[in-house]
Structure formats: C-alpha cells, structure tokens
Amino acid sequence: MSTELGKAFAKAKARGEGALVAYAMAGDPDLPKSVDVFAAMVEGGADVLEIGVAFSDPIADGPVIQAASERALKAGATLRRVLDEVVPEVRRRCPETPLVIMTYVNVVMAMGEERYAKLARERGISGTILPDLPPEESAGIRAAFDKEGVDLVPLCAPTTPPARAEAIAKDARGFVYCVSVAGVTGMRAELPPDLSQRLDLVKRAASVPVVAGFGISNADTARPLVAHADGVVVGSALVKAAHSDGPAAAKQLCADIKRGLKR
C-alpha cells in the first residue's frame, strides 16, 4: 500500500490544515501545458494531485469536466501517453506530491488492469479512482492494484446507506472519497446540510484519511468541512480556472482554498 498518500495527509494535519486534493485533466489543453497546470496547483498549495485521464463517455462528470475530456481526447491524451509523458514530468517537477489517477474502468480494462498497475507504480502513481467501479465489481482490479501497491480509492455517496458506508470505509485503500452531493461533478453554491454527519460516520469507520469532493469550488465551501474531513477534492472549479485563465489562475484558486482549509 502507498505510504506517500498517508504522509501527505499527515503533513497537512501537522500544519493544522485540511489537505487539498487538486484535480485537473491531463492533456487539457495539450499534454505539456497540462503539466504546467499540475505544477502550478502544487505551487498554490495542493497536497495531492488527481490526474484526470479522459474517457469518451464520462457518466459521473458534469459539463465542465465533460468538455475538458473532449479537449484532452482531441489532444491525444490516452492513458498510455499520460503515464509516459505527463506523469513523469509532473513527478519531476513536484517530487514531494503524491499522484492519483482518476479515470473510468473501461480505460484501465483496455490497458489490462495488471499492466496498468505495474506501469502506474513504475511511473510513481500512488492511487487510482474509478468512479464507475463500485465495491461489488472491484475485487479483481483491487487485487491487481494491491499487488503493485497502487491504492484503489473507494467512493462513498450521499445515497449510500450507513452500514454500507462503514463497510466501504473499513475496507478502503489510500483514502475514502466521500461524494458530497448526489449528482455529477461540478460546482455547487451550497452543499447538503447532512454532509458533516456523513463525513463523521465515515471517518469513525475508516483507518485511512477521508476527503469530501464534488461541488467544492472555493474557500467558503471548503471551510466548514475541515472539522469533519481530512481534506477536500476540488475539480471542476480548477479545470474551469485553468481553461479560461491558465495555470496561474489554478494556482491562485488552490491558494485561496488552502486558506479556507486552515484549522
């Protein structure tokens, strides 16, 4: 299992902060420029990088990330090229930051889960999030990942019943990704009022850090979550900032959110 992820969360905690897991799409607008975005996010304070690998049919994503996927696919961002061209470069520029891949199960299956896990470890990937792979379907892939020490990070949803959420949390690798809203990725003005209870429940059961994601876009939406989660994931807001105003805007937004994550 990856120790890097645990260390990154512990470091943030020692500084009295929630961790920022920052997402961007590899290959948006092209492969080299997306590396600049990832590096900028780390300069802005990101503790973990979530590297999106585009899929043609992203059913868990809202319009912002859907559009980013289309741009990345046009730029030729296949999983293979992301592992060969984006990940090593990000690793070189941000040697301290753990990297997590987020993509869909078909993309990993097409490469072969064992082959993927091996390559991912060799390139320095700590974990992988597959939003369309619920626990019932994940045993085979998880075993392949475990063998290489790549954490298969599970997701927990607002619709997940408490007992199921506890089982997911107990069994988790890397961290638990608590989806804050029943919906797709995207920015939200408000998060559901019962989110904190849900995070508390998952945190009690989990032996790994717990993060909240989906809908978090700025310091204000992040701030109330620090008391209940070890960190937050920010995706669409960063993708949007990087797309319209470039890496510097993504860096600025990371810094803002990090201020909201101070305990």
Place this chain on the structure above:
Amino acid sequence: MTTDTAVGRFGRYGGRYVPETLVPALLELEEAYAKAQQDASFGEEVTRVLREYVGRPTTLTPAHRLTEAWGGAQVWLKREDLAHTGAHKINNTVGQVLLARRMGKKRIIAETGAGQHGVATATACALFGLPCEVFMGALDVERQALNVFRMRALGAVVRPVESGSRTLKDAMNEAMRVWVSQVQDTYYVIGSAAGPHPYPTIVRDFQSVIGREIRAQTLATMGRLPDAIIACVGGGSNAIGALHPFIPDTAVRLVGVEAAGHGLDSGQHGASLTLGTEGVLHGSRSLVLQDEHGQIQEAHSISAGLDYPGVGPELAHLAKTGRMEVRTATDDDALTAFYEVARTEGILPALETSHAFAAARSLARDMGKGKHLVINCSGRGDKDVATISARGVPPATGVKS
C-alpha cells in the same frame, strides 16, 4: 461485499459498473422487481394492459409472397409493428412504468435513439399519469422528427443532448447523469436489454412476451416450433425478447442481425457483436466498439435504433457461446429489403427491422423448403419515411406509366 462475479452476470458479461450514488437505487430496483415477480397481481396487471391497451398478442403472419420470392423456408412475421405505438418497445415501458408506480417514484426519465422507446415511455407515462423526460441525441432529434412530435404531443419533455456523437450513447450518458442527480424520486426506464444489472434482466423478461407468443403461435399453426428465428440487434431488446424463450430448444436456430452501416471494413457500423471487444459501457461489461485505448467509438447505422456502439450483455454471451448466430446487413441492404417487404407483403418495416429482413433472405434460402423461419418485425417504418424518401423512391412496380 467484494466478489468479482456479482449478481447479474451472463457468463463474463453484465454486472453493475455505475457510480456509487446509483448502486443503492439499483439494489432497490432489484428488490422491488423480485417482489413484483412474486406478486401475481403485478404480472396480471402487466398482462391485462398488454392485452387491453397494447393489442397483444400480436399476430404471426404467414408471408406467402416473400416465401415464394425467396424460394426457401416458409417465412412468418411476428408483428410487433402492430403493437400500440408501432414497435416492441411498448412491452417494456408498460412493465417498467408499472414497476416505477409500484415503487412510488414520482417521475420518469428515459433515453431514446430512434424515438420509439421515447414514444413508448411517453405513452406509458400518459396512461399511468407520470411526468416524463426523454433524452435524445441532437442528431437523432433531427432525423426522427415524427417521433419527437409524438413524444411532445403525449406530454413528455424532449431534451436534446449535444455532447459526443449526439446520438443514442450520449443520450444514455446524459440520462444516467441526470438520474444520479435525482435518483431518490426518479425512475430511469432503460429502453434496451442493456445497462447495469438488473436492467438487462428486467427488459428481457418484459420483452420475452414476444418469444412466448411465438412459441404458442407456432405450436398452434405449424404444430411444432420454428426452425429459426431472426431479429435485428441494436441494444438487443427485441432480439432477446423473441429468442430467450427458445434458448433451451437447441433445434431452433437463433439469429441476430447487426447494422453493418457503410460496411464492416468501413469503420462506420454498429456491429458490436461481430467486431466489438470486451469493455464497459453504460454500466455493463459487454462487447463494445472501442479503440485500443478504451475510448468508445461512434457507431453508424442508417437506422437510429441500431446506431449504438454496445450491445446487451446476455446477447454478447449468447453470441460468444455460439447459441446465437450473428449476421450483418449494411444500410443499402436494409433499404433494398425495406422496398422488397413493402412491395411483396404490403408492410413498411422500420429501418431497424429492415436489417433483419435483409439477412433473412439468405437464411431462408440456406434453410430450404419445408423449414419454418420467423422474422421478428420489431417495428413499423412510419418514423423512417423522411430518411428513406430523401434517397428517392424506386418507380412503381407492374404499372405502365
């Protein structure tokens, strides 16, 4: 909770590859469906609506002139085109909307390709008083204007989907995204025997009324089961419905026909059983058209209902195990068959169905005289007249001008 071969598998295929948010809804649906099946009154209600409203059983028509023209097996037509709304799709939507009502769901969403499933869902919603939204690829909205009108007339909201290839697969993505956001009170009526478990099973069960009727009708008219049954395959609901009740009858040949579009080697087709590889699309593991990187490829067919890069998992299993034979027909083959059926039998088949007819000709000849071939007429061609007539209508036959 972690087993690799969870419920809802057909051999290697099937499963439930969806965001966690949807898993509880699918478990709820699975349980509600199991309960409904045990409740005789549910089955009786479905049967009653199919009889009183849909017009079932649909007839099994002997196709005398086609039989003669083809010079092989005796041809029979299972007339799903005569069901209310003009296609087999209504069998499934009546069942699912009744199930949704039983589950206390407040609104219905659906995706549609050709628009037949959208119309059938809108119809069932009108009949049972539930609000209905239908997601449809923007390209399909353009090419299926009649069905768009019908859905709107029936009180449904049609939402054009602009992402991706702007066809059925994108409509299904969008319906899933919307379902994720409104899963508590919304029921998603999937239109083919595809999608995450338990949909492939539910849709197959509701569509199997076709095959059960074929069985009873052939026993009554021929005194035995048919020698072969042929159906077109998009997602596969009309095919699995017609074929499933015959799976144990190994003497009955089961044949599925896929869209070869501009040709199997053109890269523009919908032949996922023939040329697809194993992958996950729309919640199930099946055969899909994809590139080596796992990106789903755009399908092509002249018929919007076959223009889909995946196929239901049970058909993938039947094809891989050899229980079902798979054939293909191109756009041009389908158009030729359309006019042949129109002019020899007085039936305008849907373009989807025309693919089944196109492949049935050689099958009938191979089978030879004394054999019985049933063609599943999945739907009627009214919705396709704009597409077909745009290519020009061949001159009248046997009339001096």
